Amino acid sequence: MPVCCRVLVLISGNGSNLQAIIDGCDDNVDAEVVGVISNKPDAYGLVRAHHAEINTSCVIARKDERRQQYDSRLQQAIEQYQPDLIVLAGFMRILSDEFVSQYIGQMVNIHPSLLPKYAGLHTHQRALDAKDKEHGASVHFVIPELDAGPVILQAKVPVYEDDTVETLSSRVHEQEHAIYPLVVKWFSLNRLKMLENQAYLDDQLIGIHGYAPD
Numbered sequence: 001m002p003v004c005c006r007v008l009v010l011i012s013g014n015g016s017n018l019q020a021i022i023d024g025c026d027d028n029v030d031a032e033v034v035g036v037i038s039n040k041p042d043a044y045g046l047v048r049a050h051h052a053e054i055n056t057s058c059v060i061a062r063k064d065e066r067r068q069q070y071d072s073r074l075q076q077a078i079e080q081y082q083p084d085l086i087v088l089a090g091f092m093r094i095l096s097d098e099f100v101s102q103y104i105g106q107m108v109n110i111h112p113s114l115l116p117k118y119a120g121l122h123t124h125q126r127a128l129d130a131k132d133k134e135h136g137a138s139v140h141f142v143i144p145e146l147d148a149g150p151v152i153l154q155a156k157v158p159v160y161e162d163d164t165v166e167t168l169s170s171r172v173h174e175q176e177h178a179i180y181p182l183v184v185k186w187f188s189l190n191r192l193k194m195l196e197n198q199a200y201l202d203d204q205l206i207g208i209h210g211y212a213p214d
């Protein structure tokens with residue numbers, strides 16, 4: 001029985017969020033990680049995918065390659081997996097506007113801050129420098145503007161006076177691993193409901209016109 005939601009995960013590094021999503025796609029979730037794409041050949045997330053018997057691809061940036069050229073190769077790799085949901089999980093490349101515009105509503109990202117605070121890089125250090133009392137993680141839809149897409153789910157953590165980037169990022173990571181699998185489940189349930197509604201409408205059209213649209 002094919003799953004309702006085919007999930008493709010893009011990574012650049014350790015893949016702890018990938019692992020949380022793999023572990024979260026259990027019998028209670030009608031979703032499956034069908035592939036992992038990395039822009040770094042030594043990303044440990046590729047090892048995690050191999051252990052889970054998930055197909056992988058590497059799309060490595062070439063010297064002096066324009067962003068659009070890279071994205072075109074990335075798109076070819078993505079299309080092989082025919083995903084319903086594309087999950088950026090520590091994928092450390094800014095994607096071109098035309099590339100992202102093809103996947104609006106189908107591509108999500110996890111960002112280590114309480115967006116709209118601290119878009120971009122080095123978020124934990126920035127929160128410490130600002131002496132913030134709270135920090136966290138955000139899952140958002142990806143749009144061309146960096147880290148500016150509609151937020152789907154956030155998790156907050158306290159910031160302690162003796163925190164370092166290491167202690168704070170570890171506390172944020174724990175919350176990331178809780179919320180990202182929830183977002184995958186939410187997206188899968190929404191897709192299932194959409195497919196059921198479409199089937200209902202097709203049945204109604206057969207009743208009215210004697211046929212369903214192609």
Ligand SMILES: Nc1nc2c(c(=O)[nH]1)N[C@@H](CN(C=O)c1ccc(C(=O)N[C@@H](CCC(=O)O)C(=O)O)cc1)CN2
Nearest residue numbers: 091092093094095100109111120142143144145146147
């Ligand atoms: N068009 C978009 N692309 C990406 C988004 C987005 O919202 N819109 N989210 C990012 C993820 N991200 C933070 O969550 C992020 C990733 C990478 C960078 C960045 O500056 N990358 C540099 C290279 C850095 C490196 O190689 O270490 C770059 O691409 O030049 C900022 C934020 C994913 N893409």
Ligand SMILES: NCC(=O)N[C@@H]1O[C@H](COP(=O)([O-])[O-])[C@@H](O)[C@H]1O
Nearest residue numbers: 013014015016017018090110111112
């Ligand atoms: N701007 C993007 C960004 O910084 N993403 C961050 O990269 C880490 C990847 O960890 P992982 O490889 O262990 O999932 C995560 O903490 C994620 O929030």
